[in-house]
Amino acid sequence: MTRRTYAAFSAALALSACAAPASTPAPLPAPASEPPMSMGAQSSPLPAHPAAPGLTMEQAVATITPQDVYARIEFLASDRMRGRDTPSPELEIAASYLVNQYKLWGMQPGGENSTFYQWWPFPLRRLRAAGAGLELRGSGGSQRLQLGRDFFARGGTAQPLASAGLVYAGRAADGVLAQGSLRDRVVVTALPGSGGSRDWRVERNRQATAAQRAGASAIVYVLEPSWTADSIAAYTRQTAAGARSLGGEAGFPQYFVTYGAAQQFFRTAGMSLDEQWRAPAAAPVVLAGVTASGALPMENADERNAPNVVAILPGSDPALRNEYVVLSAHMDHVGVGRPVNGDSIYNGADDDASGTTGLLEVAEAFARLGARPRRSIIFLHVSGEEKGLLGSEWFSDHPTVPLGQIVANVNVDMIGRNSPDSVVVIGKNYSTLGQVANFVGRQHPELSLTLSDDIWPQERFFFRSDHFNFARKEVPALFFFSGVHPDYHLPSDEVEKIDTDKAARISRMVFYLVNEIANAQERPRWDPRGLEEVRRMTR
Structure with missing residues (x-):
């Protein structure tokens, strides 16, 4: 287990102490001055890169590094985060950290009531x-x-x-x-x-x-x-x-x-x-x-609210800036559970601190890019994925921007393990997004990444992450995923086992892909046969 004590964690804990109670849908309060988790202090091992727009594409992509990936995952998957269960104080600490990063980079709030938060109801039930x-x-x-x-x-x-x-x-x-x-x-x-x-x-x-x-x-x-x-x-x-x-x-x-x-x-x-x-x-x-x-029979034990985090990078084209590409990942894991070899904290370093970190790295690169893409980009961190894709279901049913203006979803879940030079991209055969992904992959051989089609159709991974809730609304979607492993949903899913170089390269690929989608003249289109198959799977 990672045991390091973070100044950043202490700041996050202080923020959570003054947060709105989970039982009310009010957002966490904004910091009075500098965000408590701005990572500006020298004592913090977390990356601190305030937005400095004006970088070229190559310079912006170069901000996505294995070192930053490791530091972010090490924080999100530390023992003190207790597996980021939905709902839990630690999940709200993770959400606070994400919000403060987006504020640091000058992103616009995309949640409710001009905040970065979208709170959704989480009824707790128990078997009678x-x-x-x-x-x-x-x-x-x-x-x-x-x-x-x-x-x-x-x-x-x-x-x-x-x-x-x-x-x-x-x-x-x-x-x-x-x-x-x-x-x-x-x-x-x-x-x-x-x-x-x-x-x-x-x-x-x-x-x-x-x-x-x-x-x-x-x-x-x-x-x-x-x-x-x-x-x-x-x-x-x-x-x-x-x-x-x-x-x-x-x-x-x-x-x-x-x-x-x-x-x-x-x-x-x-x-x-x-x-x-x-x-x-x-x-x-x-x-x-x-x-x-x-x-x-089930009976209600309690009812609380859980957070999604929504940040927006506005597009540059007056005709297209009201269309959105949603980049998503889930920030929750399964919390504290049955001990395995004396360890009961299910850290979730790969699942999905790796995807959460990937979104942050991509967001930072876009924030520092001199030429913003034409369409707007939504960075969506959902909770409740491990409880049945609940946070993304709530967002897709209660979107904070018009659903018809969301042109695509790119979802990132578990990108830090297995074969170092390949990532599976599920959903490529359903829409023109697959063609775009293949094109971007060919354009960037320096990343040494093969964008594979779904190699596990029998596992039905299409149903098992948050892109599903966009596909069921007929928003074209892709799912970047490196596969499960022996530490899946176990306490041994820890940061020391993450291939940070691979996660950084996948994040760079996602950056290029999202940039391509956001700058394209036309929206992604469903393949008629793909749409029919998706309708059969989601109805």
Whole structure:
């Protein structure tokens, strides 16, 4: 863990102490004189570069350095930031730091009430254990499963789950369930693994997404036999505590059922779970004669507000300056959680302090550029991404500029790890933005970066970061992403593992790309087939 004490952090902490309470949507107060986090003091290791417009393109791009990248990520992902959970005081400290940087560079506020902040409501909910349950009925009678013994749960609904038939989709729900094919059914899937690993979480999320797209009313994951009563009880306690921060998960019930309990309702349907568990992916199988009903009631525990940060660099062209290119990244991570090797702070250096830093570096380069681009650029830092893309959803539903005047979104998430000379750009095939990205990549061989197409279509990353909320509003979008790694969503995602040279080069590439989009005579255009595919994925 990084343990350094920062003068800048102390200043940020002082700022957060006088910030507006999270329960009210008022912005944080502006500093009386010099921004508390202006980084002007010699004792601060963070970069301090007040705006000095007039640089050439090459000089402006040269301000994006690995040293600055390291210093910013080291601050944002330090232990004292406690994983920047949504909502949390540390998230508001991160937001304060970003705001003061944009003030330092002379950016215009793009939030609400002439501030850099857009506050959005974050209802905290918790599972009401007393009313939680799952009951299976068949020709041989009923089987009532008990929370904490037979299953644990995520999500929940305001209304009980009505009696519904069960359909088994094996281990590949996303590959065998057609959109809208299982309205008012309960999907049953196999979920191998002992829990907690990145692969286990990715598989869980992929199957849940597929079940929701198919129209299912709930999903039942069958856990492998290695899950014990103790581990079920432990996960029940963990998810019950965590439900207080799962504001975005109250709409889709997810039951994690023991292998032993699942064997019984498979037998009722005249099927062998052992055989189905080993079978390869195939068409969904109806569990004949078996229905499920139950409830995962949620109750409000509290309601707070979380910040997005919105800064604007005005465009130079009178005819185009009211059009906007949005550059986005999420500033939150998952906070403090289950200890791993004695460490419980999930620092989120790559996810997504790297993308947050990338936006800052690009913003500084634009602020110091002598010739501003024709269109305006919005630098958007959202929160709540880890809770279900909530901050970007709120911005796209309540934009602070007219939605029709947003011509493109470039989203940056996790750009500091893996292969040093490539970055995946998801969404290239959906609009002319892909052609622009390829052109910019060819124009800058000095960056030694390959802008790859999506090499993980099975992971459905298109749904898993904030560009999705712009695409669903039919704003052409690209997603810069270097891929997950063994430290994904673990305390070990720390600054020492960041390839700062790669992150700086990607940030330079993003600068060139955004500049190209902002100066183009025409807006980006959807490819008709790409738009149709995006509509199918987002409706």
